[in-house]
Amino acid sequence: MTTVLVMGAGSVGCYLGGVLAAAGATVHFVGRPRVLGLLREHGLTVSDLEGRSTHLAPASLHLHESVPPGLAPLVTLLCVKSGATIEAAQSLQQALLPGSVVVSMQNGIGNAERGQAAASALDWRAGMVPFNIAELPGGCFHRGTGGALAVQSEPGDTALEALKQAFLSQGLKLRLQADLRAVQWGKLLINLNNPVNALSGRPLRAELLERGYRRCFAALQNEALHLLEAAGMPVAQLTALPPAKLIKMLRLPTPIFRLLAAKMLKIDSKARSSMADDLSLGRTTEIDALSGEVVRLAQRLGRQAPLNARMLALVQAWPQRPTPYAPRELEEALGLR
Numbered sequence: 001m002t003t004v005l006v007m008g009a010g011s012v013g014c015y016l017g018g019v020l021a022a023a024g025a026t027v028h029f030v031g032r033p034r035v036l037g038l039l040r041e042h043g044l045t046v047s048d049l050e051g052r053s054t055h056l057a058p059a060s061l062h063l064h065e066s067v068p069p070g071l072a073p074l075v076t077l078l079c080v081k082s083g084a085t086i087e088a089a090q091s092l093q094q095a096l097l098p099g100s101v102v103v104s105m106q107n108g109i110g111n112a113e114r115g116q117a118a119a120s121a122l123d124w125r126a127g128m129v130p131f132n133i134a135e136l137p138g139g140c141f142h143r144g145t146g147g148a149l150a151v152q153s154e155p156g157d158t159a160l161e162a163l164k165q166a167f168l169s170q171g172l173k174l175r176l177q178a179d180l181r182a183v184q185w186g187k188l189l190i191n192l193n194n195p196v197n198a199l200s201g202r203p204l205r206a207e208l209l210e211r212g213y214r215r216c217f218a219a220l221q222n223e224a225l226h227l228l229e230a231a232g233m234p235v236a237q238l239t240a241l242p243p244a245k246l247i248k249m250l251r252l253p254t255p256i257f258r259l260l261a262a263k264m265l266k267i268d269s270k271a272r273s274s275m276a277d278d279l280s281l282g283r284t285t286e287i288d289a290l291s292g293e294v295v296r297l298a299q300r301l302g303r304q305a306p307l308n309a310r311m312l313a314l315v316q317a318w319p320q321r322p323t324p325y326a327p328r329e330l331e332e333a334l335g336l337r
Helices: 011-022 033-042 082-095 111-118 158-168 181-191 193-200 204-208 211-230 243-250 254-260 274-281 287-300 306-316 327-333
Strands: 003-007 026-030 044-048 053-056 062-064 075-078 101-104 123-128 133-136 140-143 149-152 174-177
Touching: 003 011, 003 082, 011 026, 011 044, 011 053, 011 075, 011 133, 011 140, 011 158, 011 274, 033 044, 033 062, 075 082, 075 158, 082 101, 082 111, 082 287, 101 111, 101 158, 111 123, 123 181, 133 274, 149 158, 158 174, 181 193, 181 211, 181 287, 193 204, 193 211, 193 274, 193 287, 193 306, 193 327, 204 211, 211 243, 211 254, 211 287, 211 306, 211 327, 243 254, 287 306
Parallel strands: 003 026, 003 075, 026 062, 044 140, 075 101, 101 123, 149 174
Antiparallel strands: 044 053, 123 149, 133 140
């Protein structure tokens, strides 16, 4: 394992890059001034719910506002927001050697394909990050939930095998598989809780312990799952329960849910969705890559996705109403009451 480039030093990029640096890789971070300033001042700390914590001193970090010329990374991890994929892909193609491996570790569906179309000289792979990363004060990025990373792979992928071993040395599993589309849709279903969590204004575990919020999450998932079934698209099971059974469990009264969902609730108090961070910092969210993707799937089928369309509108309207929704308020806003 030699050099890794992280394009997009946000929560996911800083955490993954920090873990790889702890494994001995030379990691170059490309990011925006706000995060780079924090890292220059405090260094980078990566921590997790299992109790691991690694601090990387400021002097040990390689920080850039654009891709440095002449870099030949073993792998590039693309961690920018979905809306910035094409711009980032074009920047990478200008700086990297043809055939360089780029892994899209982004939310949503089709980012690797969009990157390939914009930068065809590079070797694009889809990826999936299953866990939540919270940005904490002092340049700390904390993984508050579990799960295995996944990356689209082909036989003889020595670069990705090296990446897998580096993550494993730090307690993170990386699954390499030929087709990631079912996994991406499975992750998108889970990520439909991101806007619920963001609009709740609460940590992830506290939000999931409110039945009203769970009903919103279940309704968004249920709408998307019916559309995927109609399209004949398989969905990977990324939780202890398959999607349909998870939806039923989310709707149960809280005392029963708490008993049955003990593994799901193994979340520390720091965990929250990245969308919650985006709203608090006034950044553009990825709601279009989540609920927006469900709406577009419905349109391709000649159908509608009213619940996800309403959630898309609610998140986009947040700057005009920057006030968290109580459980009942959010149910009413989605038309569930």
